[in-house]
Amino acid sequence: MSEVDLELDFSGRTVLVVGGSSGIGNGIAHEFHTRGAQVHVWGTRAGAQDYAGSAGSDLEGLGYTQVDVSDPDAIAAAPLPFDTLDVLVLSQGTVLYKRQEFERVGWDEVMAINLDSVLHCARRFEQQLESSRGSVIVVSSIAAYMATVGTPAYAASKAGAVSLTRTLGQAWAPRGIRVNGIAPGMVETKLTAITTEHPQRRERALSKIPLGRFGLPADMAGVALFLASPLSAYVTGQTIVVDGGLTL
Numbered sequence: 001m002s003e004v005d006l007e008l009d010f011s012g013r014t015v016l017v018v019g020g021s022s023g024i025g026n027g028i029a030h031e032f033h034t035r036g037a038q039v040h041v042w043g044t045r046a047g048a049q050d051y052a053g054s055a056g057s058d059l060e061g062l063g064y065t066q067v068d069v070s071d072p073d074a075i076a077a078a079p080l081p082f083d084t085l086d087v088l089v090l091s092q093g094t095v096l097y098k099r100q101e102f103e104r105v106g107w108d109e110v111m112a113i114n115l116d117s118v119l120h121c122a123r124r125f126e127q128q129l130e131s132s133r134g135s136v137i138v139v140s141s142i143a144a145y146m147a148t149v150g151t152p153a154y155a156a157s158k159a160g161a162v163s164l165t166r167t168l169g170q171a172w173a174p175r176g177i178r179v180n181g182i183a184p185g186m187v188e189t190k191l192t193a194i195t196t197e198h199p200q201r202r203e204r205a206l207s208k209i210p211l212g213r214f215g216l217p218a219d220m221a222g223v224a225l226f227l228a229s230p231l232s233a234y235v236t237g238q239t240i241v242v243d244g245g246l247t248l
């Protein structure tokens with residue numbers, strides 16, 4: 001094994017991916033599992049069997065718990081999946097269209113899931129992460145850095161997640177916990193189906209990506225592995241844009 005392979009070997013490590021039941025989080029969960037980690041995911045459905053046949057959801061080899069992260073009490077009460085925790089990935093997220101995010105109910109829902117729960121989940125596992133000198137990876141979005149059409153809570157929540165990544169990175173560094181983030185561009189998941197499954201919107205979106213393709217969950221997973229590994233031992237509080245050049 002090369003030096004780099006060794007640093008990306010997660011055998012004996014434990015990983016929890018919140019929002020690991022689908023899409024980007026699910027891809028990240030499998031990448032850690034492939035590299036030897038014990039991986040547990042949280043999602044919204046009652047049981048792992050409820051994801052059978054859903055595109056972008058493969059729970060084979062992963063532990064699963066239903067936790068509605070819009071409810072801080074549910075996060076506090078969720079069972080700890082492992083005695084120790086090395087890596088916490090926060091990939092939960094939602095978006096509401098048709099101007100729902102301009103209304104109070106829609107705003108509150110998106111902020112609760114995309115921003116508030118990032119802090120609540122991180123705090124839930126603070127002790128375990130300190131014991132393992134572990135790391136947190138927050139999946140935000142390039143929406144953190146720009147205006148988005150019709151989804152003010154999504155953009156604000158993601159800007160908040162980037163900010164929280166910085167502040168937690170600073171606050172927890174003395175305790176040996178690194179906190180970093182990934183800001184994906186456009187990845188085909190159920191969250192983006194409104195664009196990717198509409199022929200004209202799909203073409204328009206693709207034409208704006210210098211690397212000429214949508215991102216894959218595996219593209220995000222590669223960066224997550226790096227951020228959880230000793231290769232990034234001196235990086236904290238940073239969010240890496242992974243967008244095929246879209247924001248250039």
Ligand SMILES: NC(=O)c1ccc[n+]([C@@H]2O[C@H](COP(=O)([O-])OP(=O)(O)OC[C@H]3O[C@@H](n4cnc5c(N)ncnc54)[C@H](OP(=O)(O)O)[C@@H]3O)[C@@H](O)[C@H]2O)c1
Binds near residue numbers: 090140183
């Ligand atoms: N796809 C993109 O182009 C893109 C771009 C930038 C950023 N992102 C971010 O990437 C992250 C993952 O999104 P995705 O594209 O992979 O979409 P996705 O496939 O819809 O995944 C979202 C995940 O969040 C979970 N989730 C949503 N609401 C929840 C709640 N109340 N409680 C617990 N879990 C909840 C979902 O659970 P279920 O599986 O049960 O629904 C799912 O596991 C999000 O933070 C998103 O904002 C995505």
